[in-house]
Amino acid sequence: MVDRYSTGLKNLEKIHPEASKALMENLKDIAPDLGRFVVEFPYGDVYERPGLDLKSREIATIAALTAIGDTKPELKDHIKGALNVGCNRQEVIEVIIQMAVYAGFPRAINGINIAKEVFNEIDGKK
Amino acid sequence: MVDRYSTGLKNLEKIHPEASKALMENLKDIAPDLGRFVVEFPYGDVYERPGLDLKSREIATIAALTAIGDTKPELKDHIKGALNVGCNRQEVIEVIIQMAVYAGFPRAINGINIAKEVFNEIDGKK
Amino acid sequence: MVDRYSTGLKNLEKIHPEASKALMENLKDIAPDLGRFVVEFPYGDVYERPGLDLKSREIATIAALTAIGDTKPELKDHIKGALNVGCNRQEVIEVIIQMAVYAGFPRAINGINIAKEVFNEIDGKK
Amino acid sequence: MVDRYSTGLKNLEKIHPEASKALMENLKDIAPDLGRFVVEFPYGDVYERPGLDLKSREIATIAALTAIGDTKPELKDHIKGALNVGCNRQEVIEVIIQMAVYAGFPRAINGINIAKEVFNEIDGKK
Amino acid sequence: MVDRYSTGLKNLEKIHPEASKALMENLKDIAPDLGRFVVEFPYGDVYERPGLDLKSREIATIAALTAIGDTKPELKDHIKGALNVGCNRQEVIEVIIQMAVYAGFPRAINGINIAKEVFNEIDGKK
Amino acid sequence: MVDRYSTGLKNLEKIHPEASKALMENLKDIAPDLGRFVVEFPYGDVYERPGLDLKSREIATIAALTAIGDTKPELKDHIKGALNVGCNRQEVIEVIIQMAVYAGFPRAINGINIAKEVFNEIDGKK
Numbered sequence: 001m002v003d004r005y006s007t008g009l010k011n012l013e014k015i016h017p018e019a020s021k022a023l024m025e026n027l028k029d030i031a032p033d034l035g036r037f038v039v040e041f042p043y044g045d046v047y048e049r050p051g052l053d054l055k056s057r058e059i060a061t062i063a064a065l066t067a068i069g070d071t072k073p074e075l076k077d078h079i080k081g082a083l084n085v086g087c088n089r090q091e092v093i094e095v096i097i098q099m100a101v102y103a104g105f106p107r108a109i110n111g112i113n114i115a116k117e118v119f120n121e122i123d124g125k126k
Numbered sequence: 127m128v129d130r131y132s133t134g135l136k137n138l139e140k141i142h143p144e145a146s147k148a149l150m151e152n153l154k155d156i157a158p159d160l161g162r163f164v165v166e167f168p169y170g171d172v173y174e175r176p177g178l179d180l181k182s183r184e185i186a187t188i189a190a191l192t193a194i195g196d197t198k199p200e201l202k203d204h205i206k207g208a209l210n211v212g213c214n215r216q217e218v219i220e221v222i223i224q225m226a227v228y229a230g231f232p233r234a235i236n237g238i239n240i241a242k243e244v245f246n247e248i249d250g251k252k
Numbered sequence: 253m254v255d256r257y258s259t260g261l262k263n264l265e266k267i268h269p270e271a272s273k274a275l276m277e278n279l280k281d282i283a284p285d286l287g288r289f290v291v292e293f294p295y296g297d298v299y300e301r302p303g304l305d306l307k308s309r310e311i312a313t314i315a316a317l318t319a320i321g322d323t324k325p326e327l328k329d330h331i332k333g334a335l336n337v338g339c340n341r342q343e344v345i346e347v348i349i350q351m352a353v354y355a356g357f358p359r360a361i362n363g364i365n366i367a368k369e370v371f372n373e374i375d376g377k378k
Numbered sequence: 379m380v381d382r383y384s385t386g387l388k389n390l391e392k393i394h395p396e397a398s399k400a401l402m403e404n405l406k407d408i409a410p411d412l413g414r415f416v417v418e419f420p421y422g423d424v425y426e427r428p429g430l431d432l433k434s435r436e437i438a439t440i441a442a443l444t445a446i447g448d449t450k451p452e453l454k455d456h457i458k459g460a461l462n463v464g465c466n467r468q469e470v471i472e473v474i475i476q477m478a479v480y481a482g483f484p485r486a487i488n489g490i491n492i493a494k495e496v497f498n499e500i501d502g503k504k
Numbered sequence: 505m506v507d508r509y510s511t512g513l514k515n516l517e518k519i520h521p522e523a524s525k526a527l528m529e530n531l532k533d534i535a536p537d538l539g540r541f542v543v544e545f546p547y548g549d550v551y552e553r554p555g556l557d558l559k560s561r562e563i564a565t566i567a568a569l570t571a572i573g574d575t576k577p578e579l580k581d582h583i584k585g586a587l588n589v590g591c592n593r594q595e596v597i598e599v600i601i602q603m604a605v606y607a608g609f610p611r612a613i614n615g616i617n618i619a620k621e622v623f624n625e626i627d628g629k630k
Numbered sequence: 631m632v633d634r635y636s637t638g639l640k641n642l643e644k645i646h647p648e649a650s651k652a653l654m655e656n657l658k659d660i661a662p663d664l665g666r667f668v669v670e671f672p673y674g675d676v677y678e679r680p681g682l683d684l685k686s687r688e689i690a691t692i693a694a695l696t697a698i699g700d701t702k703p704e705l706k707d708h709i710k711g712a713l714n715v716g717c718n719r720q721e722v723i724e725v726i727i728q729m730a731v732y733a734g735f736p737r738a739i740n741g742i743n744i745a746k747e748v749f750n751e752i753d754g755k756k
Contacts, residue, residue, distance in 0.1 A: 023613070030620045033427070034601050038609060041419050042227040049411070052220035056185050060221045063186035064193040064228045067356075069700035070573035071610040074228075094178035095186045097664050101168040102190045102200075102356045104319075105668060106701040109653070116660045149361070156368045159679070160349050164357060167671050175663070193608075195448035196321035197358040223412050228608045230571075231416060232449040235401070242408045275487070282494045285553070286475050290483060293545050294731040301537070304724035308689050312725045315690035316697040316732045322447035323484040326732075346682035347690045353672040354694045354704075420605040430598035437560050438567035438599045442606045445568040445734075452606075472556035473564045479546040480568045480578075480734045482697075527739070534746045538727050542735060574699035575736040 005036065008044030015047070015054065015084055019077035058082035062095045066111035067103035075111065079118045089119060131162065134170030141173070141180065141210055145203035184208035188221045192237035193229035201237065205244045215245060257288065260296030267299070267306065267336055271329035310334035314347045318363035319355035327363065331370045341371060383414065386422030393425070393432065393462055397455035436460035440473045444489035445481035453489065457496045467497060509540065512548030519551070519558065519588055523581035562586035566599045570615035571607035579615065583622045593623060635666065638674030645677070645684065645714055649707035688712035692725045696741035697733035705741065709748045719749060 012020040020039075027035035047057060058081050065075040082092055092115055100108035138146040146165075153161035173183055184207050191201040208218055218241055226234035264272040272291075279287035299309055310333050317327040334344055344367055352360035390398040398417075405413035425435055436459050443453040460470055470493055478486035516524040524543075531539035551561055562585050569579040586596055596619055604612035642650040650669075657665035677687060688711050695705040712722055722745055730738035 026620075027613075027616060030623070031597050031601060031616045034604070034612060034616055037419070037423060037601075037604065038613070041415070041423075042609060045415060045419075046224055046227055049220060049223075051216040052224075056182065056217070056221075057224060059182050060185050060189035060224055061228060063189040064225060065610065067190040068193055068229060068573070068608070068610070069698070070614070071228075074610040074613070090177040091182070093661050094175060095182075097175075097661060097667075098172055098178075098183060098186055099190060100356075100664070100667065101172055102187060102197075102358060103194060104352075104354045104356045104359075104698070105672060106354060106695065106698070106704040107356075108664060109657075109668070109704070110700070112657060112661045112664055116656075119660070152368075153361075153364065156371070157345050157349060157364045160352070160360060160364055163349075163352065163671075163675060164361075167667070167675075168357060171667060171671075191358065194321070194356070194358070195446070196362070200358040200361070219409050223409060223415075226412070226415065226608075228610060230446070230604075230606045230608045230611075231420060232443065232446070232452040232606060233608075234412060235405075235416075235452070236448070238405060238409045238412055242404075245408070279487075279490060282497070283471050283475060283490045286478070286486060286490055289475075289478065289545070289549060290487075293541070293549075294483060297541060297545075298728055298731055301724060301727075303720040304728075308686065308721070308725075309728060311686050312689050312693035312728055313732060315693040316729060317484065319694040319697055320447070320482070320484070320733060322488070323732075326484040326487070342681040343686070346679060347686075349679075350676055350682075350687060350690055351694060353676055354691060354701075355698060424602055424605055427598060427601075429594040430602075434560065434563050434595070434599075435602060437564050438602055439606060441564035441567040442571040442603060446571055446607060449606075468555040469560070472553060473560075475553075476550055476556075476561060476564055477568060478734075479550055480565060480575075480736060481572060482730075482732045482734045482737075484732060485734075530746075531739075531742060534749070535723050535727060535742045538730070538738060538742055541727075541730065542739075546735060569736065572699070572734070572736070574740070578736040578739070 004040040004044035006044075007048050008039035008042075011043040011047045012039060015043075015058070015081040016077050019080065054085040055082070055087055058085055058087060059091070059095055062092060062111075063099060066096050066099040066107055069103075069107055069110070072114055075114050076118050079115055080122075083122075089115075130166040130170035132170075133174050134165035134168070137169040137173045138165060141169075141184070141207040142203050143210075145206065180211040181208070181213055184211055184213060185217070185221055188218060188237075189225060192222050192225040192233055195229075195233055195236070198240055201240050202244050205241055206248075209248075215241075256292040256296030258296075259300050260291035260294070263295040263299045264291060267295075267310070267333040268329050271332065306337040307334070307339055310337055310339060311343070311347055314344060314363075315351060318348050318351040318359055321355075321359055321362070324366055327366050328370050331367055332374075335374075341367075382418040382422035384422075385426050386417035386420070389421040389425045390417060393421075393436070393459040394455050395462075397458065432463040433460070433465055436463055436465060437469070437473055440470060440489075441477060444474050444477040444485055447481075447485055447488070450492055453492050454496050457493055458500075461500075467493075508544040508548035510548075511552050512543035512546070515547040515551045516543060519547075519562070519585040520581050523584065558589040559586070559591055562589055562591060563595070563599055566596060566615075567603060570600050570603040570611055573607075573611055573614070576618055579618050580622050583619055584626075587626075593619075634670040634674030636674075637678050638669035638672075641673040641677045642669060645673075645688070645711040646707050649710065684715040685712070685717055688715055688717060689721070689725055692722060692741075693729060696726050696729040696737055699733075699737055699740070702744055705744050706748050709745055710752075713752075719745075 024035045061078045065071040079092055096108055096111035150161045187204045191197040205218055222234055222237035276287045313330045317323040331344055348363035402413045439456045443449040457470055474486055474489035528539045565582045569575040583596055600612055600615035654665045691708045695701040709722055726738055726741035
């Protein structure tokens with residue numbers, strides 16, 4: 001049997017190493033098992049699957065999080081994750097702009113503002 | 127000034143030629159301008175943009191439509207569209223399965239059932 | 253104390269008389285109190301309030317139901333209701349088209365298809 | 379290491395035995411791993427947890443599915459599941475009515491219609 | 505005829521006494537009738553109904569608010585309310601974790617962070 | 631061919647002049663084309679259409695934004711916009727209260743709090 005937790009940690013480290021630590025730290029007192037589930041199911045089971053490359057997986061996730069709304073912390077993490085697995089900034093922006101078509105302009109504008117925040121953090125701007 | 131309608135039609139023909147005709151036919155008596163807007167804005171403006179390839183755009187759209195829910199006709203069209211621009215069936219399935227993580231299992235199961243319907247239509251099965 | 257149920261019935265009769273009867277009939281065996289709540293709260297309390305005319309209230313409701321999704325029976329009733337309190341068909345269509353901006357094109361296209369169904373029923377077409 | 383699949387199957391059998399078989403059958407050709415994930419994560423990991431009894435878990439699920447919308451197959455299964463683990467019909471109805479407060483009347487009315495369909499199936503009525 | 509307002513206030517006092525006062529205070533200048541409706545319909549009509557105990561009602565509400573998203577003030581109030589009517593902290597946490605299955609991980613993680621905030625407030629921690 | 635950008639700017643100036651400038655400023659470095667799309671499609675194409683007056687369009691938009699959730703910046707802008715094109719404060723409040731019926735009380739209460747913030751800004755109160 002595969003050790004899903006180790007597999008998940010390995011994928012999390014590849015995609016968003018800082019986010020991974022922050023999430024675990026945040027959940028450890030109140031719901032450590034939810035932290036474990038995040039490692040095991042999304043990252044140990046789903047992102048490990050063949051059939052779709054990690055870059056495409058991050059594009060799908062950014063699209064969904066933008067469209068769903070009220071997902072700012074996760075969208076920030078996955079924008080960083082997308083950049084870590086090979087997306088460039090323009091690709092991230094294009095996915096978010098495209099959501100204006102499917103989820104309406106407020107979601108797209110909100111998503112772009114979140115991307116701006118992430119890019120500014122990376123560039124050391126406040 | 128670019129002729130957005132012609133650009134949009136060209137992109138629609140490339141992505142989902144049948145869906146394009148059916149949508150126009152369907153809207154022509156009640157809201158022909160909504161049909162025109164679909165051609166001009168999503169397909170004439172957004173899908174025409176450089177910076178993200180069509181295959182990635184369809185992955186983003188399938189992710190969003192699966193996550194949003196109550197979008198069956200559009201999801202069917204975009205699954206066909208994804209296949210038309212270079213996705214294989216496994217990639218479509220992977221995007222939808224991944225939505226279990228971000229939008230919950232009911233959306234993912236619903237999406238897989240819609241994909242099954244599309245694949246069966248293509249294969250001439252009921 | 254105001255008799256909210258009678259007030260609600262009076263407003264329901266004005267806005268969508270057939271829908272009112274169908275809803276009550278439908279709920280009477282399984283959850284008659286939900287039917288009563290529909291009469292009392294939305295129609296006895298809210299639609300009775302001064303400060304916004306019934307036509308504007310129906311415009312607000314059509315906008316919200318289109319945007320929310322998975323509300324077909326209610327959207328059908330309120331399209332009929334809007335026509336009953338003074339909206340014309342073009343106004344109904346415009347509200348729904350506008351939702352492409354705020355909730356995305358799939359919701360708007362879905363709403364237009366529902367409006368088409370209602371108009372065809374009224375015109376005696378299948 | 380715990381065998382999550384066996385644990386999940388055991389819980390699925392307890393909660394909704396027919397639904398379990400139908401879901402697996404439905405997914406087996408197109409996305410068997412999604413079927414496996416349903417067994418392992420929701421039923422093997424989550425429903426197995428101590429700290430909340432199965433009846434309360436089904437109440438939570440019915441509330442969420444009613445509120446989310448476009449979840450009819452899952453809501454039908456979980457209404458049956460709730461009855462299988464000790465809820466009575468009135469409790470199911472009360473949870474759904476309560477959703478009028480948090481997710482609006484259209485979701486509650488839709489949920490009640492789905493409950494009616496389930497109760498009629500159980501009672502052998504069409 | 506029952507005095508719904510008094511009934512509602514009584515239930516609100518039982519479930520979340522502080523939240524009740526804060527909500528009324530907040531709405532009194534701009535929309536006092538919305539405050540009155542909150543007392544009368546959810547608390548005077550719905551929570552007063554027999555057929556489902558208050559603890560189960562709060563479990564249903566926490567599930568729905570977590571799944572819906574963008575409901576932080578209400579979720580905070582109902583987590584306190586759940587504790588006031590007999591849920592323990594673990595039960596609250598379990599309901600929220602379970603929402604990962606039905607509404608996706610971002611909603612569950614967001615809900616857990618809100619629960620953490622509530623528990624810290626109760627414990628006098630910042 | 632109509633110059634959609636100029637038409638859009640003209641409508642934006644009429645509806646919410648300050649919001650228009652702030653949005654463009656905000657998007658100009660990261661996604662200027664999204665800013666252009668906002669001018670051209672919603673304001674150049676949709677709000678320019680005959681068949682529904684601007685006041686009714688703003689009522690529809692406030693209803694939808696309140697119902698959708700997680701749209702605070704847009705809802706603030708459109709509350710100001712509604713006042714600019716002829717709605718009075720009571721009409722804005724009524725539309726938002728009505729959303730309790732269709733999208734649940736949390737969305738309505740959240741919307742009223744946002745309206746309060748807008749009215750206080752206009753009145754020079756903090």
